[in-house]
Amino acid sequence: MELINGIDRFPVNNAPIFVALGNFDGVHRGHQEILKLAVEKAKQEKGFSAALIFDPHPLIALRAEQPLTLLTDIADRAEIMAELNLDYLIVEPFTTELSNLTPEQFIRQIMLEKLKISGVIVGENYSFGKQGTGSSETLSYWGKELGFDVDIAPMLYYDGTKVSSSIIRSMLLYGAVNKASELLNYYFFRQGRVVKGYGIGNKMVYPTANIATSSRLLWPGKGVYLTSVDKLGSSIYYGVTNVGTRPTFSDHDNTVETHIIDFSGTIYNHEIRVCFLEKLRDTKTFTSPAQLKEQVGKDIEKARDLIDKIKKGNNGSSFSLQAGCSVLRS
Numbered sequence: 136m137e138l139i140n141g142i143d144r145f146p147v148n149n150a151p152i153f154v155a156l157g158n159f160d161g162v163h164r165g166h167q168e169i170l171k172l173a174v175e176k177a178k179q180e181k182g183f184s185a186a187l188i189f190d191p192h193p194l195i196a197l198r199a200e201q202p203l204t205l206l207t208d209i210a211d212r213a214e215i216m217a218e219l220n221l222d223y224l225i226v227e228p229f230t231t232e233l234s235n236l237t238p239e240q241f242i243r244q245i246m247l248e249k250l251k252i253s254g255v256i257v258g259e260n261y262s263f264g265k266q267g268t269g270s271s272e273t274l275s276y277w278g279k280e281l282g283f284d285v286d287i288a289p290m291l292y293y294d295g296t297k298v299s300s301s302i303i304r305s306m307l308l309y310g311a312v313n314k315a316s317e318l319l320n321y322y323f324f325r326q327g328r329v330v331k332g333y334g335i336g337n338k339m340v341y342p343t344a345n346i347a348t349s350s351r352l353l354w355p356g357k358g359v360y361l362t363s364v365d366k367l368g369s370s371i372y373y374g375v376t377n378v379g380t381r382p383t384f385s386d387h388d389n390t391v392e393t394h395i396i397d398f399s400g401t402i403y404n405h406e407i408r409v410c411f412l413e414k415l416r417d418t419k420t421f422t423s424p425a426q427l428k429e430q431v432g433k434d435i436e437k438a439r440d441l442i443d444k445i446k447k448g449n450n451g452s453s454f455s456l457q458a459g460c461s462v463l464r465s
Contacts (some may be wrong), residue, residue: 136217140287142187142249151182151253153284154225154246157261158188161206162215164320165258165291166299167463170219172256172286182253183222188212189229195351196229204353206307215321218463225250226419235455238269242277243332254284261287286364293318308356312411322363322460325354325391326408339461341431344374344402345394346349346409354391359415361438363460364395365408372398375434378407379418396435396442410460 139145155173159166170186177184194203207215213224227233238246241264246252263269271287278285291298298318306315307323314324344364357379364372374393381403394437415434421427424450 136213136221136452137223138213139223142225142227142245145155145185145223145225145250147249147251149436151177151180152250153180153182153184153185153254153256154252155186155221155256157186157258158192159186159212160192160300161230161303161319162212163206163298163300163318164216164293165288167219168291169256169258169288170216170221172288174220176254176284176286180253185223185225185250186216186221187225187227189252190226191229193229193234197234201366204304205351206303206319206353208349208352211213211324211326213352215463227307235265238264239277240264240275241269242274243279245284247281247283253279253282254286256288256447258288259290294398304353307353307411310356310358310360310414310417312355312360313413316340316411320464322410322412322463323355324365324408324410324460325352326366326406328404328406329402331403333414341394341428341435343394344407345390345392346407355411357418359418359434360414362393363410363412363442364393364398365410365460366406367395367402372396373438374409375415375431375438376411377415377418394431394435396438408460412445412460415441 136275144363153173153176154350157166157169157171159170162170173184180188188209190209192203192205209226216224248257250458256273257271259271261271261274264273271285275285275287294317295304296318303304303315304313306312306318312323325346327348329344330347331345355378360376360378362374364374372395374395376391376393391409415437419430423431
């Protein structure tokens, strides 16, 4: 898959192009169905498939007073989309000028004049154009008027639950990372370079790895989680990850610290991926570092039990970690 920064850089040719529209935050199961439709249409017509997304997310740009934390950054989305055999991911800057285009102007000026689309694929609740006045039905109307295909994917439900980015965000904030992973079709993850923490863990409790990521990205709710850690050579390690503050040390800044089980070595500045498998417990305040160390030891033992269940496939999850936690499952 090729990442295109800006519509004007898209290599327009005479082959049919089918474009999936949406911001695809999380690239969850519902998004995956839309993208698969684009890929299928392109294959049928011997053309190319693409997704068009805007950066920053329109809700962030237009509603600064209502901060939105994202499930995935552009790099995450690109990695997941590439697994679906999409040909292009087009990332267009979201500007005031773009936000003021009416639905008809957006279709004529962007989709037809610049991208020269043969068809578009959207979800049934897709909105576009100035103040979101365009809908999937609007696209269908203009498709008939102007001669391009429109495919509308119905809302997807998984085990009776609607698959949406907002529902997945709520699940993660409540710590239900295993349920969120079912809707995502992969284990929720964060990745970044390991940065120096306070050094307290190494000296008094257990060594931890701290990764730096954008403040625009969502983390699961406060608590202690069983995680897996990728990108440390060819092996997949497991970890115990604390998301939240460090009340035992009177430090209430938000932190994310992972003790990587059975791993030793210095990995500062090394990029790792931390994948959230299951919540172990809520955060607690301890009276001393020694008491905290004892509890972390118990967390590690509980984690080992869960790891055995995961490896045996009887932990209730349909997922395996053999190929890495960000790999799509179906």
